[in-house]
Amino acid sequence: xxxPDAQExxxxxxxxxxxxxxxxxxxxxxxxxxxxxxxxGVSAAQLNxxxxxxxxxxxxxxxxxxxxxxEKSTLSRDLKRMEQLGWIRSEAALPxxxxxxxLTPAGARLLTDVRPAWEKAQARARAxxxxxxxxxxxxxxxxxxxxx
Amino acid sequence: xxxPDAQExxxxxxxxxxxxxxxxxxxxxxxxxxxxxxxxGVSAAQLNxxxxxxxxxxxxxxxxxxxxxxEKSTLSRDLKRMEQLGWIRSEAALPxxxxxxxLTPAGARLLTDVRPAWEKAQARARAxxxxxxxxxxxxxxxxxxxxx
DNA sequence: TGCCTGGGGTTGTATGTACAACTATCCCCC
DNA sequence: GGGGGATAGTTGTACATACAACCCCAGGCA
Numbered sequence: 001x002x003x004p005d006a007q008e009x010x011x012x013x014x015x016x017x018x019x020x021x022x023x024x025x026x027x028x029x030x031x032x033x034x035x036x037x038x039x040x041g042v043s044a045a046q047l048n049x050x051x052x053x054x055x056x057x058x059x060x061x062x063x064x065x066x067x068x069x070x071e072k073s074t075l076s077r078d079l080k081r082m083e084q085l086g087w088i089r090s091e092a093a094l095p096x097x098x099x100x101x102x103l104t105p106a107g108a109r110l111l112t113d114v115r116p117a118w119e120k121a122q123a124r125a126r127a128x129x130x131x132x133x134x135x136x137x138x139x140x141x142x143x144x145x146x147x148x
Numbered sequence: 149x150x151x152p153d154a155q156e157x158x159x160x161x162x163x164x165x166x167x168x169x170x171x172x173x174x175x176x177x178x179x180x181x182x183x184x185x186x187x188x189g190v191s192a193a194q195l196n197x198x199x200x201x202x203x204x205x206x207x208x209x210x211x212x213x214x215x216x217x218x219e220k221s222t223l224s225r226d227l228k229r230m231e232q233l234g235w236i237r238s239e240a241a242l243p244x245x246x247x248x249x250x251l252t253p254a255g256a257r258l259l260t261d262v263r264p265a266w267e268k269a270q271a272r273a274r275a276x277x278x279x280x281x282x283x284x285x286x287x288x289x290x291x292x293x294x295x296x
Numbered sequence: 297t298g299c300c301t302g303g304g305g306t307t308g309t310a311t312g313t314a315c316a317a318c319t320a321t322c323c324c325c326c
Numbered sequence: 327g328g329g330g331g332a333t334a335g336t337t338g339t340a341c342a343t344a345c346a347a348c349c350c351c352a353g354g355c356a
Contacts, residue, residue: 006256009263010202016284017199017266018273019181019192021289027217027313033167035313044167045342052167054158062304069175074343081341087169088301098304108154115157117287118165125166129288134166138286140281141169143162182344190320208354210334224336229311235311246334 029125036121040114046087047118049078050103050111053088058102082107177273184269188262194235195266197226198251198259201236206250230255 014020033044042050053059061079065072079101082088087107090113093100103111126134162168181192190198200215201207209227213220225252227249230236241248251259274282 006202006251006259007205009259010199012263013195013199013259013266014203016270016291017196018270018285019177020196020199021291022170022174022177022285023193023196023312024217025289026170029167029170030313043341047161047170048165048168048171051158051161051168054154055162057155060304069172070342072305073307073342078342080306100207111154111157111161113206115160118161120236122164124167132337133288137166137170140277140288141173143164143169171342179344208334218312219314220335221315226312228336267342282297 028128032125032128033118033121036115036117036124040110040117042110042114045078046082047111049075049082049109049116050087053101054103054108054111058100060098060100062098064101176276181266181269182274184265184272185262188265189257190258190262193226195262196229196231196257197223198235198255201257202247202251202256206248208246208248210246212249235248 008142030044033047037044037047049064052064056063059067061072062073064070065075068075071076079088079090083090086104087110088101089104090099090101092098129137178192180235181195183190185195190213196216197212200212204211207215209220209223212218213223216223227236227238234252235258236249237252238247238249240246277285
């Protein structure tokens with residue numbers, strides 16, 4: 001028999017831990033967007049990245065890591081995949097081997113094509129969460145664009 | 149030049165998309181908990197799972213997939229790893245090849261040992277987010293225990 | 297001049313995650 | 327008593343993610 005202590009700690013964490021809730025939400029939300037976007041052959045993560053690149057019509061990888069709070073090694077591989085898919089292009093341009101990433105025409109087309117599916121996912125997420133939690137969440141989480 | 153359209157859609161998604169915000173938050177939060185828990189050799193995801201198992205002092209995998217909203221194949225592999233680490237045990241017990249997963253003494257000890265580090269992470273997350281967003285988030289997201 | 301430092305990027309390795317396909321069981325019902 | 331369907335789990339494959347360890351190059355500085 002385990003010490004009853006472990007059960008208490010387990011209950012505490014299961015009910016109070018922020019990472020439990022946030023990670024669970026992430027799985028649910030990601031599934032919704034992935035399902036809606038699947039017909040276009042793009043994932044939620046990839047669409048996030050495409051959008052971030054489109055905003056400035058070209059971005060430096062360092063900006064993207066800060067904007068999306070993603071590790072540089074992760075970004076490196078994600079960009080490589082998207083480059084192989086023909087959605088983006090990366091041009092060596094700056095001093096220290098720095099680069100600039102831009103959308104290809106195919107990437108730009110994908111982004112506009114996908115918009116209805118994205119709106120469907122957004123609506124679906126709102127419905128699943130409920131109107132009120134959706135709004136609370138919106139209020140609690142800063143838009144990455146505002147964030148810096 | 150891309151059509152300006154793509155830039156508009158990109159900006160719309162970057163600023164309005166729920167998955168962008170939630171996934172970004174997930175990365176930030178996961179990093180905080182992982183860092184705090186690292187000295188104990190346990191990840192945020194593993195602690196979440198350990199806690200869920202501890203709550204009922206034993207659970208069926210099917211319950212865990214619903215509680216954590218995780219795919220059964222994901223759960224299968226995560227449990228396998230934790231079993232190899234000696235934290236849990238899984239006993240064949242029920243009808244349709246069903247099993248019951250319980251903490252080992254080592255798993256129970258880990259859970260209690262890790263509590264201070266978890267509290268540190270929780271405090272750190274609150275500080276990073278700010279008092280108000282933290283509370284809003286708490287209110288918007290149901291505790292998985294309540295959820296069903 | 298030659299070294300150190302720091303920014304920018306990739307690669308090795310491991311985990312977390314999902315979907316699809318497959319296997320194994322049990323249970324109901326004709 | 328033999329399907330058929332529902333339930334439970336594993337395995338193949340691919341992507342998202344992170345940390346650590348590297349490599350490259352530009353500038354400062356002794």
